[in-house]
Amino acid sequence: MTMSLDGFVADRRGGTARLSDPAAAGGSEYMDALIRATGAVVMGRRTFAMAEDPDWFVGNYEFQVPIFVLTHTPPPVMPAQDGRLTFTFVTDGIASAIAQAKAAAGDRVVQALGASVVQQVLRAGLADELHVDVAPVLLGEGLRLFDDPDLEGVALEKVGVQEVGGFTSLRFRVVT
Numbered sequence: 215m216t217m218s219l220d221g222f223v224a225d226r227r228g229g230t231a232r233l234s235d236p237a238a239a240g241g242s243e244y245m246d247a248l249i250r251a252t253g254a255v256v257m258g259r260r261t262f263a264m265a266e267d268p269d270w271f272v273g274n275y276e277f278q279v280p281i282f283v284l285t286h287t288p289p290p291v292m293p294a295q296d297g298r299l300t301f302t303f304v305t306d307g308i309a310s311a312i313a314q315a316k317a318a319a320g321d322r323v324v325q326a327l328g329a330s331v332v333q334q335v336l337r338a339g340l341a342d343e344l345h346v347d348v349a350p351v352l353l354g355e356g357l358r359l360f361d362d363p364d365l366e367g368v369a370l371e372k373v374g375v376q377e378v379g380g381f382t383s384l385r386f387r388v389v390t
Contacts, residue, residue: 222356253322254315261328268293
């Protein structure tokens with residue numbers, strides 16, 4: 215996840231353009247390593263809906279892996295899929311979504327994307343690491359990544375800091 219220096223993952227209109235960095239885009243060493251390490255993605259319905267056309271994911275989304283969308287209501291029409299990128303709409307909670315994603319990922323990493331999903335994974339004690347890229351911008355208001363008082367008891371241990379273009383990438387081990 216990328217957040218602004220003041221903790222937002224989207225501006226007040228839901229936009230994320232100011233949080234993008236070409237140095238961390240597809241084709242960069244940083245992003246290529248992240249893509250290689252990723253075996254599955256868990257995202258929320260809001261993150262899934264950011265693509266105006268859900269068929270866009272196949273061939274365009276950086277993670278061409280099984281995607282598990284945490285939702286209360288699956289879409290009436292399944293989005294396009296192929297041999298690498300598949301969609302599973304999970305309606306029975308975060309633990310189920312993570313378990314299914316881990317099974318699909320094998321020995322590779324499961325990425326959790328979306329503020330609500332990240333908060334749920336941390337609250338449920340299902341995260342091994344927290345990886346956050348900090349953009350050198352201030353948004354002032356919008357959607358906060360860690361706007362959840364129940365996260366107060368989550369302990370983190372710093373395991374890495376890396377400069378990626380103008381961004382700072384932070385990695386923490388979750389100590390529960």
